[in-house]
Amino acid sequence: MDLMEFWFRSRSVIDDLVEKFLRESRDWEVMEMSKYIMRDGKRFRGTLMFLFNGALGGEEKEAYPGALATEILHSASLALDDIVDYDEIRRGMKAAWAVYTNRKVIFVSNYLIPTALNVISVYGDKALRISVDLWKDTAVGALKDMYGKDEDYIRTVELKTASLFKLPAMLSSFSSGQSQYLDTLMEAGKDLGVIYQVIDDYVDCVTQEKEKLVGSAKQLYNLTSGKYESFVRLKYSEYKTHYEGLLNSLPLKEEYRDQLIALPDFLAFGLMGEAGIKNKIF
Amino acid sequence: MDLMEFWFRSRSVIDDLVEKFLRESRDWEVMEMSKYIMRDGKRFRGTLMFLFNGALGGEEKEAYPGALATEILHSASLALDDIVDYDEIRRGMKAAWAVYTNRKVIFVSNYLIPTALNVISVYGDKALRISVDLWKDTAVGALKDMYGKDEDYIRTVELKTASLFKLPAMLSSFSSGQSQYLDTLMEAGKDLGVIYQVIDDYVDCVTQEKEKLVGSAKQLYNLTSGKYESFVRLKYSEYKTHYEGLLNSLPLKEEYRDQLIALPDFLAFGLMGEAGIKNKIF
Numbered sequence: 001m002d003l004m005e006f007w008f009r010s011r012s013v014i015d016d017l018v019e020k021f022l023r024e025s026r027d028w029e030v031m032e033m034s035k036y037i038m039r040d041g042k043r044f045r046g047t048l049m050f051l052f053n054g055a056l057g058g059e060e061k062e063a064y065p066g067a068l069a070t071e072i073l074h075s076a077s078l079a080l081d082d083i084v085d086y087d088e089i090r091r092g093m094k095a096a097w098a099v100y101t102n103r104k105v106i107f108v109s110n111y112l113i114p115t116a117l118n119v120i121s122v123y124g125d126k127a128l129r130i131s132v133d134l135w136k137d138t139a140v141g142a143l144k145d146m147y148g149k150d151e152d153y154i155r156t157v158e159l160k161t162a163s164l165f166k167l168p169a170m171l172s173s174f175s176s177g178q179s180q181y182l183d184t185l186m187e188a189g190k191d192l193g194v195i196y197q198v199i200d201d202y203v204d205c206v207t208q209e210k211e212k213l214v215g216s217a218k219q220l221y222n223l224t225s226g227k228y229e230s231f232v233r234l235k236y237s238e239y240k241t242h243y244e245g246l247l248n249s250l251p252l253k254e255e256y257r258d259q260l261i262a263l264p265d266f267l268a269f270g271l272m273g274e275a276g277i278k279n280k281i282f
Numbered sequence: 283m284d285l286m287e288f289w290f291r292s293r294s295v296i297d298d299l300v301e302k303f304l305r306e307s308r309d310w311e312v313m314e315m316s317k318y319i320m321r322d323g324k325r326f327r328g329t330l331m332f333l334f335n336g337a338l339g340g341e342e343k344e345a346y347p348g349a350l351a352t353e354i355l356h357s358a359s360l361a362l363d364d365i366v367d368y369d370e371i372r373r374g375m376k377a378a379w380a381v382y383t384n385r386k387v388i389f390v391s392n393y394l395i396p397t398a399l400n401v402i403s404v405y406g407d408k409a410l411r412i413s414v415d416l417w418k419d420t421a422v423g424a425l426k427d428m429y430g431k432d433e434d435y436i437r438t439v440e441l442k443t444a445s446l447f448k449l450p451a452m453l454s455s456f457s458s459g460q461s462q463y464l465d466t467l468m469e470a471g472k473d474l475g476v477i478y479q480v481i482d483d484y485v486d487c488v489t490q491e492k493e494k495l496v497g498s499a500k501q502l503y504n505l506t507s508g509k510y511e512s513f514v515r516l517k518y519s520e521y522k523t524h525y526e527g528l529l530n531s532l533p534l535k536e537e538y539r540d541q542l543i544a545l546p547d548f549l550a551f552g553l554m555g556e557a558g559i560k561n562k563i564f
Contacts, residue, residue, distance in 0.1 A: 083388065
């Protein structure tokens with residue numbers, strides 16, 4: 001199975017997990033809003049949970065809570081981002097706040113976040129503690145996205161985006177019973193998250209007018225004085241090489257190795273494909 | 283020392299803990315906003331931590347992390363409430379969102395909440411898990427405050443307000459090394475929290491025009507068809523009696539017993555005194 005097929009399959013499994021999770025909410029209105037917030041995700045982050053868990057020899061079903069919790073946290077963070085950015089469109093439809101009001105979305109998110117942490121606690125207390133920390137990092141990253149210095153660009157990206165890539169990679173060490181590789185997996189997740197966000201910012205720099213750039217995309221533009229292309233190419237290559245080195249240090253099952261190696265390109269081409277600027281820098 | 287003196291003292295200790303906590307933030311802007319959000323609280327909830335911890339034989343310094351974390355969570359939840367209510371004034375000054383924008387306040391809160399959970403984790407993993415649950419309850423309560431049925435009034439109050447009274451009471455079982463009383467302490471915290479919110483809603487009903495009532499105060503008004511006074515008197519008496527029963531089942535140090543028994547009246551008279559309607563129903 002190639003990575004694209006793997007992703008289609010895991011995305012569909014995750015959609016089922018999300019549906020089951022929502023059916024179990026006791027409160028109708030919480031369920032409706034949660035459903036709206038969690039609709040139609042690409043489920044990349046949850047897919048990482050399946051990939052790493054499988055590669056380390058874990059049973060597929062052991063990955064379910066981690067994949068579900070990762071996607072709950074990601075969806076909640078997007079719903080909050082849309083409020084603060086006044087973005088009216090998300091995933092092709094009205095943003096949740098534009099449908100349900102800020103007030104309700106803030107509190108549904110505040111409900112979803114600890115609910116996801118509860119789901120994670122099946123992996124034990126250490127997993128829970130690290131998850132709380134990673135979630136804190138995403139909040140610090142969101143702040144740095146707003147007022148961080150241009151020189152801190154990579155640190156901003158690590159915090160705001162890579163934290164939710166580190167999460168499933170970290171959890172897979174527990175789900176597969178291979179917690180001795182915890183640190184390596186966190187690093188690998190970080191590499192993928194940085195690649196994802198740097199390419200995302202690159203896409204923004206290419207497709208948007210300079211004046212309209214915000215957050216980390218603006219930081220990337222300023223940091224490189226508008227010459228972001230070579231910087232992005234360099235970072236992409238650095239992080240990809242580092243990531244491959246980490247993979248080589250892990251006892252991965254052979255049938256997963258190619259898919260894991262393909263991930264950086266898969267994420268990068270996915271983002272560029274969406275934006276119609278395929279292969280512009282690679 | 284009577285309860286008023288105890289409160290003045292613990293409030294000042296908590297203010298020092300908050301200041302120390304803020305000084306340790308590495309990020310200047312996060313520190314400034316956190317400071318604004320945490321300013322000038324009454325520190326009632328943190329004071330509960332000192333009272334219960336001391337009453338159960340815990341060293342005072344064992345209560346510090348719990349009192350600090352409780353006040354961080356409480357302040358963050360107020361900052362979010364003000365955004366969703368469009369309240370422009372909090373603690374006699376502009377609400378945080380009106381100074382720093384919604385965007386920043388949402389993310390500072392999202393930073394403060396897991397930071398508080400980290401502080402709590404010194405009491406062990408069970409304390410952390412229960413805290414995550416209680417914080418989830420506050421979010422569900424905030425939702426019920428908006429669209430809950432009038433008949434669910436007490437349940438709404440338990441979730442939205444009593445959760446952050448249960449928190450310090452619960453943590454004191456760990457800080458004092460008396461975790462066998464965990465459930466009783468949670469119940470005692472719940473009683474105090476319900477009393478606090480019912481009186482708070484009563485104050486709203488008395489001081490505001492019927493049309494301006496919102497949330498749980500409106501639910502109280504509707505549930506009792508405007509005859510809230512006898513209902514409030516009844517609930518106050520029920521919960522106070524229940525609370526006293528719980529205190530009698532706990533091995534409390536004698537010098538703390540009177541202060542703990544005085545808490546329901548202290549909270550109720552405090553709220554009514556603030557609003558200038560002292561002793562109207564008791």
